[in-house]
Amino acid sequence: xxxxxxxxxxxxxxxxxxxxxxxxxxxxxxxxxxxxxxxxxxxxxxxxxxxxxxxxxxxxxxxxxxxxxxxxxxxxxxxxxxxxxxxxxxxxxxxxxxxxxxxxxxxxxxxxxxxxxxxxxxxxxxxxxxxxxxxxxxxxxxxxxxxxxxxxxxxxxxxxxxxxxxxxxxxxxxxxxxxxxxxxxxxxxxxxxxxxxxxxxxxxxxxxxxxxxxxxxxxxxxxxxx
Amino acid sequence: xxxxxxxxxxxxxxxxxxxxxxxxxxxxxxxxxxxxxxxxxxxxxxxxxxxxxxxxxxxxxxxxxxxxxxxxxxxxxxxxxxxxxxxxxxxxxxxxxxxxxxxxxxxxxxxxxxxxxxxxxxxxxxxxxxxxxxxxxxxxxxxxxxxxxxxxxxxxxxxxxxxxxxxxxxxxxxxxxxxxxxxxxxxxxxxxxxxxxxxxxxxxxxxxxxxxxxxxxxxxxxxxxx
DNA sequence: CCAAAAGTGTTCTAGTTACACCCATGA
DNA sequence: TCATGGGTGTAACTAGAACACTTTTGG
Numbered sequence: 001x002x003x004x005x006x007x008x009x010x011x012x013x014x015x016x017x018x019x020x021x022x023x024x025x026x027x028x029x030x031x032x033x034x035x036x037x038x039x040x041x042x043x044x045x046x047x048x049x050x051x052x053x054x055x056x057x058x059x060x061x062x063x064x065x066x067x068x069x070x071x072x073x074x075x076x077x078x079x080x081x082x083x084x085x086x087x088x089x090x091x092x093x094x095x096x097x098x099x100x101x102x103x104x105x106x107x108x109x110x111x112x113x114x115x116x117x118x119x120x121x122x123x124x125x126x127x128x129x130x131x132x133x134x135x136x137x138x139x140x141x142x143x144x145x146x147x148x149x150x151x152x153x154x155x156x157x158x159x160x161x162x163x164x165x166x167x168x169x170x171x172x173x174x175x176x177x178x179x180x181x182x183x184x185x186x187x188x189x190x191x192x193x194x195x196x197x198x199x200x201x202x203x204x205x206x207x208x209x210x211x212x213x214x215x216x217x218x219x220x221x222x223x224x225x226x
Numbered sequence: 227x228x229x230x231x232x233x234x235x236x237x238x239x240x241x242x243x244x245x246x247x248x249x250x251x252x253x254x255x256x257x258x259x260x261x262x263x264x265x266x267x268x269x270x271x272x273x274x275x276x277x278x279x280x281x282x283x284x285x286x287x288x289x290x291x292x293x294x295x296x297x298x299x300x301x302x303x304x305x306x307x308x309x310x311x312x313x314x315x316x317x318x319x320x321x322x323x324x325x326x327x328x329x330x331x332x333x334x335x336x337x338x339x340x341x342x343x344x345x346x347x348x349x350x351x352x353x354x355x356x357x358x359x360x361x362x363x364x365x366x367x368x369x370x371x372x373x374x375x376x377x378x379x380x381x382x383x384x385x386x387x388x389x390x391x392x393x394x395x396x397x398x399x400x401x402x403x404x405x406x407x408x409x410x411x412x413x414x415x416x417x418x419x420x421x422x423x424x425x426x427x428x429x430x431x432x433x434x435x436x437x438x439x440x441x442x443x444x445x446x447x448x449x450x451x452x
Numbered sequence: 453c454c455a456a457a458a459g460t461g462t463t464c465t466a467g468t469t470a471c472a473c474c475c476a477t478g479a
Numbered sequence: 480t481c482a483t484g485g486g487t488g489t490a491a492c493t494a495g496a497a498c499a500c501t502t503t504t505g506g
Binding site: 151152153169170173174188192193194195196197198 | 455456457458459460461
């Protein structure tokens with residue numbers, strides 16, 4: 001039985017969520033679009049395989065990478081019995097350089113303009129989207145998609161994009177500022193407006209110390225969940 | 227590469243959370259306690275394998291079974307390279323009959339009185355516990371551990387046991403009743419008190435229609451999360 | 453000077469918490 | 480009759496939601 005790893009790689013370009021896909025240069029389904037994947041090698045753990053595969057395509061190390069789900073349907077790969085351990089990654093799209101690896105024909109696609117994908121990769125993407133929505137509602141992970149410096153309008157677009165909705169600007173700002181996670185910078189981003197919007201950075205200490213958001217079925221659930 | 231499935235099987239006896247473990251009758255680690263597991267067969271999906279393994283041990287079908295995580299460290303199985311797809315199950319402990327399968331020496335252990343487990347099974351159990359806490363804070367899944375009819379004192383013990391805390395009885399009752407998920411029965415459970423506590427049943431319609439609890443990072447997140 | 457986006461406060465509402473006494477019954 | 484556990488209401492507080500105008504500045 002073969003064990004493969006597939007990576008769902010998310011980016012955000014300031015307007016929309018993107019996925020990094022590759023055009024397969026090999027059979028089966030040659031020329032069709034698919035997630036970046038590969039087989040787990042005997043000398044590496046499954047997590048290591050995921051990191052390797054991600055780095056092969058993007059050149060990036062130390063990115064947010066989380067195991068999503070293992071897909072093990074009987075005929076998901078028509079050629080050989082393969083189970084796929086999927087991971088989703090959140091990367092700063094600005095750090096990605098197309099030229100890093102020419103071995104793969106990789107391209108960013110907007111989530112709502114995706115080509116058909118091979119095998120059960122569409123299902124994987126759907127699950128990843130869902131997990132991301134779920135997780136981002138509770139944990140401050142979306143910042144992994146932003147550059148080091150970002151503005152509140154960008155931050156709000158990031159959240160609005162994920163949930164496909166609009167939030168009240170005042171309430172949004174207040175809620176996020178009240179976490180104490182953000183440090184205002186002196187400079188402004190002046191490209192997207194005349195007035196310009198102040199940059200913020202994450203308070204890395206607060207960010208890395210287990211920040212938990214506010215679940216409400218259990219009183220003070222942040223006490224209990226790790 | 228071998229692909230195994232391991233099941234973390236939870237029960238609740240009215241007082242404490244329990245795990246169903248088996249004493250291995252085979253090498254390696256013969257006689258030691260472990261999770262119930264087995265290899266994925268060529269003719270079955272991974273999900274099917276999990277259901278099969280669970281049924282082999284408990285005789286139960288259609289129980290709550292959710293994929294947890296895939297463990298793929300290099301030397302997790304000292305004999306052969308094996309990756310383990312883990313699932314956790316929630317079963318009504320009263321439905322379990324010890325005699326269903328004598329092939330395995332199975333026993334329920336309280337979560338805080340567990341024997342040493344083989345390989346990385348302890349890590350699996352920890353992760354399952356955590357996932358259960360997490361999930362139960364947001365979704366009404368703990369009822370899978372209760373018999374069809376249960377009392378509010380039992381329900382509260384169930385939640386207090388999982389989070390290892392005490393809740394205010396009045397607030398607890400109000401919050402849970404306000405979900406409209408519970409139908410009061412005419413009869414009482416009279417074993418554990420003189421006065422007796424009314425039985426309740428789940429409103430199965432409400433229960434099966436995607437009940438979502440109340441996350442609070444995103445306004446009205448139940449609109450967005452599936 | 454005006455169009456476009458940034459930034460900022462207050463009020464109302466609803467949900468959460470804290471808290472204590474009476475009830476029913478078997479022994 | 481009393482010990483044990485079951486059942487219930489209210490008031491204070493807090494967090495979330497709704498809502499609109501002013502500021503800045505490049506063109």
